[in-house]
Amino acid sequence: MIDDARRRFLRTLAAAGLAPLSACRLSRHAAGKARVVVVGGGFGGATFAKTLRFLDPDLRIALIEPKNAYMTCPGSNWLFAGQSTPTALQVDYQALSQRYNIDVVQDRAKYIDSSRRRLHLAGGTDLAYDRLLLAPGIAFDWEAIAGYDVNAAARFPHAWQAGPQTQLLLRQMQAMPDGGVLLIAAPPDPYRCPPGPYERASMMAHWLKRHKPRSKILILDPKRSFSKQALFEAGWRRHYGYGTAHSLIEWHSLADNPIVRLDAAGKTVVTEFGDRFSGHVLNIIPPQTAGRLAVESGLTDASGWCPVLPATSQSPLDPFIHVIGDAAQLAPIPKSAFAANSAAKTCALAVTALLNDREPGEAGWLNICYSLVAPDHGISIAGVYRLDSSGRIAAVPGAGGVSDSHLPDAAEREALYAKNAYRSLIADSFG
C-alpha cells in the first residue's frame, strides 16, 4: 500500500513542480539507515515526516510531540460561528505511526546537544540524529504587554494555540451580555496567520448578530493595515453593518499608540499615551516568537524567529538542524499551516538530497489562506514563491493574488473551497 501511495505522491510533487522526478529517484542505500528526528507534530513536522517516508522507505524517522492529539488552529475560528466542533478539529498520529512507519514519541524535546548530535527529551531519553528538523511552532512574548502573562491568559485568552484557550474564549463570548463589548487585541507583524484575527472577528460577529445583536467587537490593531483588508471590510459591510453606527465590528489602528499594559481588575487595556479600552471579554493576542526550544537552543536572532538558508531550511548556525513552519523566517511567505505544509515538502526533498550527497533541487513554495467572513462567504489570498537571483525568497510575479469578489457566486464558492481546502490539508499533513 505504501509503495503505491508513494509513487502517486512523488508524481504529485513532480507535477506541482516541487520535485523533478529525477530528484526523487534516490539511491535509497546511500542514505542507509540514517536517522532523522523531527520535533513538533503540527502541520510542519507531520508533513515533513510523512514526505520523508515517501521519499525514502529506509530512513529511521522519529517524531517527537508531547500531545497525543492535536487541535488544528485552522478551522478553530469557525467554532465561534457554530460552524465546527472541538472534536472535528482533532487529529491524531495513528496514520503517521501505523501507515508510514514513523516512530511517534509522546514526549517534549528539552535540549539539543549539537556537538554530539543528540536530542534530549523531557522524559529522560536521548536520541541520536543525522538530521534534526525543528517545527515547534510559536511562543508568546509575555514581556510585551505589562500585566499580560501566562497567568493572565487563563482569564483573558489569546486562543492562538488551539485547544482549551479557544474553548474558554468561546464560553466567554457566549456568556457575554447583549450589548457587551468583545475586545480583540491583534498582534504586530510577523505573527501566525495574518488574516486570523479578522476571520475570528467575522465568525464572532456572525454568532452575536443572531444571539446578542446589540454587542460590539472592537479590534485594536498595532498595524496600519491587515491581510485581505478590502475583502474583509466589504464582507463586514454586507453582513455586519460595518461603517454604520450599529456595526457589530469596529477596527482601530493603534500603530502610533500601541497597547502597553493590561489593567486586569478593570478589564481594560491601556495604550502608550494612556488611552483606555475596556471590554466584557478580552481576547489579547500577544507578539510572538519561534517556539521555546528554538529560542532556548540559540537558533533565533534578534527578531525572535529562526533565520534559515531558504533552499534547505538549514540553520546558518548548525547545518545539521533544519527549521520549518511558523518558527522559521521565510518572509515574504506568511506563517500559515498551508505554508508550513509546503515548506515541509521542499525541506524533505532537500534533506533527502543532502543525506545522499546530492545537490538539493530547485526550491519552491505555495501558500493559500482562506478565511470565512460569514459561513457562506469566503475570501482568499494565494502566493507562489521561488528563490530570486540573489538567493532570497521572492513572490513569483503574476502568480497568486486575492479572490475576485466581483465574480458571480464568488463568496459562496470561496466558502466551499475554504472548507474543502481545510479537509485536504488535514489529509495531506496527517492522514
Ligand SMILES: Cc1cc2nc3c(=O)[nH]c(=O)nc-3n(C[C@H](O)[C@H](O)[C@H](O)COP(=O)(O)OP(=O)(O)OC[C@H]3O[C@@H](n4cnc5c(N)ncnc54)[C@H](O)[C@@H]3O)c2cc1C
Ligand atoms: C486562529 C487561527 C486560525 C488559523 N487558520 C489558518 C488557516 O485557515 N489556514 C492556514 O493555513 N493557517 C491557519 N493558521 C495558522 C496555522 O495554525 C499555523 O501557521 C500552523 O499551525 C504552523 O504549523 P507549525 O507546524 O509550524 O506549528 P504548530 O502547528 O503549532 O505545531 C507545533 C507543534 O510542536 C509541538 N512542540 C512545541 N515545542 C515542542 C517541543 N519542545 N518538543 C516537542 N514538540 C514540541 C507543539 O506541541 C505543536 O504540536 C491559523 C492560526 C490561528 C491561530
